[in-house]
């Protein structure tokens with residue numbers, strides 16, 4: 001029992017260590033006035049950023065800053081996503097947990113938004129990105145930010161958009177908690 005607990009704590013620490021903190025890519029701290037998300041939520045919405053892809057931390061950090069700047073121009077409060085997956089296979093903190101995103105109108109207060117950096121209309125993300133997405137979902141469940149029986153959907157299932165790209169959506173359909181409707 002003690003060993004199991006030790007392994008669990010170890011596994012959790014490893015998993016948490018995989019989230020790259022926001023301060024690594026964004027000099028501006030989150031405003032304390034951002035609306036909170038009441039957790040656990042029942043929905044995970046998957047996006048692609050429809051930007052350039054990135055393949056190393058330096059590039060990914062730069063793309064993250066561009067995405068945030070674009071969202072601010074569009075009058076979002078901050079970057080719209082809770083987490084982003086880099087082409088380097090790392091999980092980047094956007095808004096993080098507990099903050100209501102601006103990524104899926106009508107569903108923002110019931111969901112966490114996870115975005116794959118790049119455009120997946122014409123191809124699938126590399127396997128390390130898919131693995132990173134599964135990891136952040138697992139962390140979200142472990143930290144009780146989403147319900148264990150959450151529904152996983154692509155953005156295009158909540159409104160008319162190409163996001164997260166045809167190939168990525170086809171992949172998500174095979175995941176255990178994917179649902180045809182949000």
Ligand SMILES: [Zn+2]
Pocket residue numbers: 046047048103155161163164
């Ligand atoms: Zn989207």
